[in-house]
Amino acid sequence: xxxxxxxxxxxxxxxxxxxxxxxxxxxxxxxxxxxxxxxxxxxxxxxxxxxxxxxxxxxxxxxxxxxxxxxxxxxxxxxxxxxxxxxxxxxxxxxxxxxxxxxxxxxxxxxxxxxxxxxxxxxxxxxxxxxxxxxxxxxxxxxxxxxxxxxxxxxxxxxxxxxxxxxxxxxxx
Numbered sequence: 001x002x003x004x005x006x007x008x009x010x011x012x013x014x015x016x017x018x019x020x021x022x023x024x025x026x027x028x029x030x031x032x033x034x035x036x037x038x039x040x041x042x043x044x045x046x047x048x049x050x051x052x053x054x055x056x057x058x059x060x061x062x063x064x065x066x067x068x069x070x071x072x073x074x075x076x077x078x079x080x081x082x083x084x085x086x087x088x089x090x091x092x093x094x095x096x097x098x099x100x101x102x103x104x105x106x107x108x109x110x111x112x113x114x115x116x117x118x119x120x121x122x123x124x125x126x127x128x129x130x131x132x133x134x135x136x137x138x139x140x141x142x143x144x145x146x147x148x149x150x151x152x153x154x155x156x157x158x159x160x161x162x163x164x165x166x167x168x169x170x171x172x173x
Contacts, residue, residue: 067085071111081115097109113142
């Protein structure tokens with residue numbers, strides 16, 4: 001008796017989905033001043049930055065004291081980082097890193113931080129310093145993964161929160 005042939009396996013074609021839009025990290029332009037100001041006011045309301053001042057900083061990039069990087073997705077600014085350089089010191093300060101809430105936990109903060117570290121190295125900085133609330137567990141986890149170490153704590157609470165001083169070397173690995 002001949003063997004019965006197995007029925008051919010049918011696999012459904014993959015469902016058509018919209019292609020995932022890639023997130024790009026780019027240097028901010030003066031055209032993004034309004035978006036950056038909105039993000040800064042939303043996530044760092046204590047920073048009293050004026051539109052004209054921000055636009056001036058963006059016009060001075062990349063050689064000025066400030067460098068803003070933006071996370072862009074489908075043409076929309078969804079996050080940013082802000083580095084402040086001092087030509088008299090071999091260190092740089094990360095003054096802000098923020099991602100819109102609906103885009104968090106997707107690795108965008110990680111990309112912004114990695115690019116910020118790269119840009120700081122390119123400009124010759126040897127250390128990167130930042131301040132972070134000790135209650136900001138997501139930020140602390142991100143900084144820990146990037147080998148930041150606690151250097152201290154601000155003596156007085158800021159807006160009822162304890163603030164940690166973190167730092168990391170930018171020496172090549």
